[in-house]
Amino acid sequence: MKEDWRIIWSAASEADLRQWKAMIEGTLTPPEPAPSLEHILCRAIFSKDMDLIQTCLSRGAKLDDWVHESVGRNLSLALLQVLVPAGLNVNYNADRLGGYLTTAIYRGDLGLVRYLLRQGANPNQDPKIDRFPALTVAIQKNDVEMAEMLIQHGAWVNGFGALGMAAKYRRFEMMDLLIEHGADVNDNAKDLPWTSILTPQERLTALHEAALEGNKDVVAYLLERGANRNLQNVSGETPLTLAQTNGHRDVVELLQRGRV
Numbered sequence: 625m626k627e628d629w630r631i632i633w634s635a636a637s638e639a640d641l642r643q644w645k646a647m648i649e650g651t652l653t654p655p656e657p658a659p660s661l662e663h664i665l666c667r668a669i670f671s672k673d674m675d676l677i678q679t680c681l682s683r684g685a686k687l688d689d690w691v692h693e694s695v696g697r698n699l700s701l702a703l704l705q706v707l708v709p710a711g712l713n714v715n716y717n718a719d720r721l722g723g724y725l726t727t728a729i730y731r732g733d734l735g736l737v738r739y740l741l742r743q744g745a746n747p748n749q750d751p752k753i754d755r756f757p758a759l760t761v762a763i764q765k766n767d768v769e770m771a772e773m774l775i776q777h778g779a780w781v782n783g784f785g786a787l788g789m790a791a792k793y794r795r796f797e798m799m800d801l802l803i804e805h806g807a808d809v810n811d812n813a814k815d816l817p818w819t820s821i822l823t824p825q826e827r828l829t830a831l832h833e834a835a836l837e838g839n840k841d842v843v844a845y846l847l848e849r850g851a852n853r854n855l856q857n858v859s860g861e862t863p864l865t866l867a868q869t870n871g872h873r874d875v876v877e878l879l880q881r882g883r884v
Contacts, residue, residue, distance in 0.1 A: 627663065627690060632663055632666045632667065632690055632694075633666065633670060633693070633694060633697060634667070634670055635667070635670045635671040635672075636667040636668070636670070636671050640667070641667075641668065641671055641673050641676055644659070644664045644667075644668075644676065645675070645676050645679055648661070648664070648679055648680065648683055649679070661680050661683060661684065661685035661686075662680075662685055662686055662688055662690055662691060663690075664676070664680055664685070665677060665680040665681070665685045665691055665694075666690050666691055666694040668680060669691070669694040669695060669698050669703065670694060670697070670698060672698070674702065674703075674706065677703075677706055677707075678706065681706070681707075681710050687707065687710065687711050687712055687713075691707075691712075692712065692713065692716040692718065693718055693719060695707060695712065695716075695718075695724070696716070696718025696719075696724060696727065697718070699724055699727055699728065699731075699736070700736070701733075701735055701736050701739055704724075704736070704739060704740070704743075705739070708743050714740050714743050714744055714745045715744070715745060715746050715749060717749070722756055723745070723749055723758075724740055724745065725737065725740050725741070725745040725746075725747065725749070725758050726756050726758055726761050728740060729758055729761045729762050729765065729767070729770055729774075730761060730765065732765065732767060732770070734769065734770060734773065737770060737773065737774075738773065741773070741774075741777040747759065747774045747777055747778060747779035747780075748778065748779060748780050748784075751784065751816055757780075757784040757785075757786075757816070758774055758779055759771060759774050759775070759779040759780070759781070759784065759786045760784060760785060760786055760789045762774055763786060763789045763790050763793070763795055763798050764789060764793065766793070766795055766798070768797050768798060768801060771798060771801060771802075772801060775801070775805050780815075781802050781805050781806055781807040782806070782807060782808050782811045783811065783813065783814055783815030783816075784813060784815055784816055785811070785812075785813030785816055785828070786802055786807065786811075787799060787802050787803075787807045787808075787809065787811055787830040788811070788812075788813055788828055788829065788830045788832070788833040789833075790802060790830070791830035791831070791833040791834040791837075791839065791842045791846065792833040792834070792836075792837055792839075794837075794839050794841070794842055796842075796845065799830075799842075799845065803849065809829075809830065809831075809846060809849050809850055809851045810829050810830075810831075810850075810851060810852050810855060811829065811830070812827045812828060812829045812832075812855070812857070813827060813828065814827065826857055826858035826859065827857045827858045828857050829851065829852075829855055829857075829863070830842075830846055830851065831843065831846045831847075831851040831852070831853060831855070831863040832855075832857055832861070832862075832863050832866055834846060834863070834875075835863035835864070835866045835867040835872065835875050835879065836863075836866045836867070836870060838867070838870065838872035838874075838875055839875075840872075840874050840875050840878060843863070843875050843878055843879065844878060847878070847882070853879050853882055863879055864876065864879040864880065867879060
């Protein structure tokens with residue numbers, strides 16, 4: 625039976641849930657055409673019917689894309705604790721939502737993030753697959769505890785523009801954390817794909833980001849730690865060029881001096 629996303633990704637009535645459970649358990653003759661176990665599982669997920677979810681799994685429901693998408697739209701620790709042991713892919717990338725890990729980070733749910741990491745969620749998921757690198761999401765949310773947890777579980781502090789994100793938003797505690805864990809002050813997000821929405825200016829260093837935003841205090845912070853003011857982005861622009869173009873005179877003066 626061809627599925628309609630408007631139906632399969634919706635909660636079911638109590639009557640339907642009872643009928644499906646009886647049908648699966650063999651106490652009720654299935655209607656024609658009968659919904660698949662996977663359809664019932666998706667509807668049970670949206671209905672938060674843990675008993676029916678368990679029943680579907682015990683009868684061999686497959687964890688297909690419909691099911692994985694349903695989980696992404698109803699992400700919870702209780703749901704994962706049932707479905708991950710049954711084979712749910714914790715690195716699945718839900719359509720338009722990103723991975724389960726980044727979804728949990730956006731929510732600020734430390735418990736859920738911790739569980740996902742312990743179950744093998746990859747904090748360095750390819751940004752072409754996941755919409756956002758996990759660590760940059762934590763930085764954008766200014767969640768230092770979350771960022772530290774991700775780093776402890778192997779999140780890369782270089783390559784995905786983590787320090788640049790912290791510089792853009794003036795996250796000094798984040799910058800301290802990243803540098804403490806080995807962030808290169810001249811990292812230019814070289815591992816991000818060209819199409820990433822995190823790189824409207826291609827291959828920016830943290831100093832580029834700070835100069836572009838006019839964050840004089842961040843520029844001073846980075847220069848004190850050895851940031852190279854002469855590095856160019858793909859378009860040949862230096863931090864000084866960006867500061868001049870955007871009218872940040874105090875930043876221009878600081879960059880021209882080259883020292884605080």
